Amino acid sequence: MNIRTSIRTNIKKFIYDSYMEKQWRDRNPYIGTHEEFEKIFDTNKPVIGILYDIAYEHQYYQNACIDLKINYKVIDIRPSNWIAKIKDSGCDIFLVWPTIYKPIQKQFWDERLQILNHELKKKIYPTFDLLWLYESKRKTRDWLLVHNLPHPKTDVFFNKTEALSFIENTNFPIVYKTDQGATASGVIIIRSKTQGLRIVKKAFSKGINLKNRGLYDRHQGYVIFQKYIPNAKEWRMVRVGDSYICRLKHKVGDFHSGSGNVDWAKPSIELLNKTKEISNMFDVPNINIDYFETEQGDYLINEIHSVWGGPKKKKTSEFEGRYLWNEKESNWVFEKGFYYTNRTANLKLEWIKDNWL
Numbered sequence: 001m002n003i004r005t006s007i008r009t010n011i012k013k014f015i016y017d018s019y020m021e022k023q024w025r026d027r028n029p030y031i032g033t034h035e036e037f038e039k040i041f042d043t044n045k046p047v048i049g050i051l052y053d054i055a056y057e058h059q060y061y062q063n064a065c066i067d068l069k070i071n072y073k074v075i076d077i078r079p080s081n082w083i084a085k086i087k088d089s090g091c092d093i094f095l096v097w098p099t100i101y102k103p104i105q106k107q108f109w110d111e112r113l114q115i116l117n118h119e120l121k122k123k124i125y126p127t128f129d130l131l132w133l134y135e136s137k138r139k140t141r142d143w144l145l146v147h148n149l150p151h152p153k154t155d156v157f158f159n160k161t162e163a164l165s166f167i168e169n170t171n172f173p174i175v176y177k178t179d180q181g182a183t184a185s186g187v188i189i190i191r192s193k194t195q196g197l198r199i200v201k202k203a204f205s206k207g208i209n210l211k212n213r214g215l216y217d218r219h220q221g222y223v224i225f226q227k228y229i230p231n232a233k234e235w236r237m238v239r240v241g242d243s244y245i246c247r248l249k250h251k252v253g254d255f256h257s258g259s260g261n262v263d264w265a266k267p268s269i270e271l272l273n274k275t276k277e278i279s280n281m282f283d284v285p286n287i288n289i290d291y292f293e294t295e296q297g298d299y300l301i302n303e304i305h306s307v308w309g310g311p312k313k314k315k316t317s318e319f320e321g322r323y324l325w326n327e328k329e330s331n332w333v334f335e336k337g338f339y340y341t342n343r344t345a346n347l348k349l350e351w352i353k354d355n356w357l
Contacts, residue, residue, distance in 0.1 A: 028056035049091030052076035055099035064345035102217035167196035241351035
């Protein structure tokens with residue numbers, strides 16, 4: 001990288017927050033409208049709270065509420081008086097769609113949602129446990145270990161000496177990951193001992209700065225190393241309520257995540273059963289599990305999500321649809337159609353309407 005390119009990259013990182021704020025505002029259709037912070041269809045019915053997100057991802061909940069004619073209020077919990085705002089809102093159910101692209105945001109959401117759910121006794125959707133895991137590869141690794149769920153062998157080190165010893169004695173390639181980082185932004189394939197030692201030393205000094213992130217969005221004081229799975233397929237299984245949806249993430253370059261190359265696909269019965277079993281561990285059926293399929297045909301859990309992206313428009317595919325579990329006949333039934341409206345927020349609101357309102 002020459003000096004001019006380096007300066008340009010650092011300037012871009014320095015203004016990242018303000019740049020992204022403008023990008024996010026430009027894609028939010030509710031700014032400056034009557035529906036931006038509230039929409040009441042029927043004063044005799046409950047009002048759902050929608051927690052404000054800096055990237056305006058909460059707009060998908062607004063879309064779904066409008067489609068289903070459900071009253072809502074958008075509440076920003078960043079201010080110091082956020083607890084008073086929650087108490088004064090008149091809402092008992094709160095929808096959460098957190099954008100997390102640096103460590104302080106993960107801390108923010110974990111702290112405030114814990115108080116909202118456990119101390120103020122408000123219902124949140126998705127569940128706190130699932131949101132607690134969201135965008136934390138460290139927490140997810142430990143959760144998978146405790147529940148004896150299959151996943152690529154993953155080591156987490158908070159001790160530099162231990163991390164250096166691991167690099168000295170491991171076989172390459174391995175995968176380095178930061179705790180947060182969507183679309184493979186915090187993922188590096190380490191192919192040599194020299195590269196691994198360099199990453200450890202940097203992580204335990206000035207920290208790792210994610211690509212396409214702000215200048216000060218650094219991950220320091222820990223490293224995550226994962227076993228490299230060659231030639232893996234990556235399946236995305238989504239459950240909302242009784243609906244199970246499958247997509248196949250195609251690899252572009254070294255990564256599946258962030259490739260943008262995702263198709264509707266037909267899952268195996270094993271994938272459907274695994275997703276049903278794991279999602280039942282949480283109180284509310286709302287989960288996205290990304291599985292690696294190995295060359296040997298084993299399924300390993302790569303990541304667990306509480307919210308997710310997805311196609312905005314219908315595509316012509318024989319696999320576009322959802323799977324439903326037929327309890328009476330103990331089998332899976334496929335229903336063709338587009339069930340991904342507003343990134344499945346409509347399905348989520350339908351579940352809440354049937355179970356909580």
